[in-house]
Amino acid sequence: MRIIDLLDAGRIRLHAAADDKAQVIDLLVDLQYDGGAIADKAAYKEAILAREAQSSTAIEAGVAVPHAKSDCVKKPS
DSSP: OOGGGGOOGGGOOTTOOOSSHHHHHHHHHHHHHHTTSBSOHHHHHHHHHHHHHHSOOEEETTEEOOOOOOTTBSSOO
């Protein structure tokens, strides 16, 4: 699978404003849910937080790729 196949304009928010990591994750979950990629917001958020507890998905310069495997994921995105 190519990364371009995972991207959808409806699940991307450029220049999003957030005060902290929790707000960013909430925004991510909302975008994925509203875009039809996940079936259960609470379960997906729990999976992301569990994944982040293992190790951060931060890359550098304010960039991170929060992600998780979960049964509530309807399609990769």
